[in-house]
Every structure is written in C-alpha cells, then in structure tokens.
Amino acid sequence: MNDLEELAVLDPARHNEPTDAQWNRSRAFVERTMASAPASRPRWLAAGAVTVAAAALGVAGAVVVPALFPGATQQAIASWTAVPTARTGDQVLDQAKTCGKSDVEGSSTQVRPSDVILAEQRGDATMIIMRKTNGHIVECLGVGDAGFASMGLTDGTPLPPPPAGKLTLETRSSYGDGDDMFSNIIGLADPGVTSIELRLNDGGTIQASVKDGWWGAWWPGPEGGEGTDEFTVTAHTATGKTTYLPSEMP
Template identity: 55%
Template sequence: MKDLERLSALDPARDRQPTAHELARAAANLDRIIAGPARVPRRVTGRWLAVGAAAVATGVAAAVIVPALLPNTADRATAGWTSAPSARTGDQVLPQARACGRQDVGGSTSTVRPEDVLLAEQRGIATLLILRKNGMIVECLSADGAAMASMSLREEGTIPPVPAGQVTLETMSSWGPGRGDDLWSNIVGLVAADVTAVELRLDSGRVIQASVRGGWWGAWWPGPEGGEIDHFVVIVHTAAGVTEHRPSTLE
C-alpha cells in the first residue's frame, strides 16, 4: 500500500475530478461494451426511429448493426472529419470492403471485388461504403478498421429509376454513446444520372458535401441531425440549376 501511495503522488491528474459530461459518457460507453453489438430487427417496409444507438431508415429489408466503438477511435474519427470527402475507388478501399462483406448485414461473404464498391469516400480515418454483396446493396461506415455502422439498403433488383434532377432518401440515421454532439449522423439515397453534386445545409449553417457515384449519394457527419426530423436541407445540383428539399419531402 505504501508503494501505491508513493506512486499516486506522482500522478499529475490525481486531484482532478471528471465532469458530469465525462462521467455520463464513460458510463454509456461501458454499458455499450458490456451489451455488445446493438441490433435493430429486420423490417420489410416503412420507417423506424431509435435515438441513442439510433437510426431513422427507409427502404426494403433494412437492418442495422452498431457495434461498440472504443472512445479513442470515435474521438479520432470525429476530430478527423471533413465537410468535403475524398473519393476512393474500389481498389483503394478493398480491405474495408472485405471487412464489410464479412459482417452479418446483407449476409456474410468472403468474396468482395473492387467492382462491388458502388460508392466510397474518406473523411479523416473514417470510410463510408455502399457495397454490392449477396444480391443486396449495403452501407458500411468504419474507422481505423472498427465498424461504426452497417445497414442493408435494397435488393439489387428493386432499385427504381430516379427522375431527372432528383434524389431519393433511402436511409437517414444518428447513433453514438450519448446525446447531441456525442452522436454521429449519416444519410444515403439514390440519385438521377444528371445530378452533378449533392450538399447538406444543417440548420446551424454548416454545409456538408455529399459523395455522388454509381447512382447513389451519401454522407456522414458528427451531430444528431440524422436522427431528427427536417433539421437540414438537401441541396441538389444539376446543369439546369439548384433545388432544395427537406428530408421529409424526399421519397
């Protein structure tokens, strides 16, 4: 005990008390680690909402897995986030795509090829993928090899044509260990061939550039807006001009 007392005197933070916010966040993370992966039941149609480890989703056969994420990985993913993404090819994100393939959402598979990656973007250490596997289209978000979220979007044969100049909303979600700034959000949809860019303008004024490729568009960001109703605007760019939409108006 005397040795421990001597060592404790060398601790530079021995007199520091954690804030209420830090205690709540640590408790939430511990609860999630003990509970293991959170699973939301598969649904055939409709929209569902759950806040916390949360999601709002639309589409066919939606399913979500939100594993517990170590706080340092989550913090670094948030710290490295950028409002404009870096596009990635299937070859560049093949390790992340194969990790997504091994997950249960959409059925596990050991065969994932670069051409199965329909959309890939990088924001800091986080990679967002839209991937074709087992006849399904799935979304996977990961950071430093740790899965942040996965969701099945549609069966390949059920993807409808999108009218010129328009986008759809397939899924919108927020999840994380707490509330408010402790949450992360994402959004994914289909896009018409003539759409050149998609942006999000949050009610706070922050503008986020989405990725557009392979008939899909998507983005993720730190914040709770993906689990809330109409707290941002989707801005659609075409050669003919710009249109703005609240998420609730998108099919």
C-alpha cells in the first residue's frame, strides 16, 4: 500500500474530479460494452497492450481489444498520413459491410452507403463511423477489406449534442506495443465546426475528420490512452477557434 500511495503522488490527474456529465458518459459506455458482449465467447480478441480513457474521464485502464489481421497494424502505421482523405459511403461500402458483419453492438442484416456517417482514408487504413441496422453506432478501423477493429459508440439512444461551435469527447484509447502502438479519438461536433486539429506535445499536428455531427482521428503513438493531457484539440468555426485539453472536454 505504501508503494501505491507513493505512486499516487506522481499522478498528474490525481486532483481531477470528473463532472456529473463525464460520470454519466462513463457509466453508459461501460453498460453498452457489457450489454453487447456475447455470453458464449469473448467480444474482444487480445491485441497487445491497451489503454482506454473511459468516456473522456481521463482515467486510464487496461483492457483487451479486437485484433487486426497479422501485419495489418504495421501496414496501417507505416502508411499513415497526418492529413486524411475523406471517403463517401459508396467508396467504402465493402469495408462498411465488413464492419456491419461484426457482432460488436449487433450484426447488421443489410449495409447501405447511407449507413456510413463518417469515413476517412489514411494511407492503407480506413476509419468508419457507421449506424448498424439496430440503430447502434460503431467505429471500425481496418486495412483493405480484411480484419477490422470495432468499438461501440452508442446504443441507439441519441447523445446530447454539443453546445454551438463546440465538441464533446466520447472515447479515446491506445493499443498495441512499442512501434505498433497507435491511438484513437472520437467525439461529437456541433454543425458549426468546420475543421478540427490535434497538436501533440512533441509538436506533431494531426487533422481530424468531421462530418454529420461526428469527428475522429487515429495516429501512431500512445497519447490517446494516456491519463494526462498529452495533446490539445482545436475546433475551428467561421467566427474563430476553441482549443481544449482532453480533460476539459465534456
């Protein structure tokens, strides 16, 4: 216990108390994850070390995540670009069908281009946010048509919209080991937000994708799962910009 107490002093977020909204978001995220796990087999396959900042609380925990096909993580990281290319539902329909077949938040009986809310391409990797047949919204990340990592974002219940010109942070995480580690961040964006960028503490800048009320990005490195503020998020509107630390985002 003495060791734990000494380590606690080194935690830069030890004095942060989550807001009621952040606690509610965290509980809802955990409940969605537990409810969607099949009783007969694990929902997730192990894919190395994982850190998740649950529902933007800034509290990190070790979990297991879905595995990409062997070599897909390395391929995705090697070809990654800081600026994404936007894709339409028609352009990523094959990947969306693979995402829809996943049992995360329930398998879709049919997948249409209109089910894709947001899609981006970074090198060989595609990130999709889509609505499944049952109304649940999920995120999928994969390389080509093979092997997707999936995460449930909503259980079909509409999430509270952000204030005008603002963002929310729904989830952030990192997974993998060493050079194969990468981070992920997803949230909601008010329609007035025109673009979003992330600036890492090492000076690197990443352009996020934003469309139809959602925004997101992924990048090589561990920052997304850190319990502290390892990056900033800037939302641009027609009248200016707002910069957030992750711990400040609702």
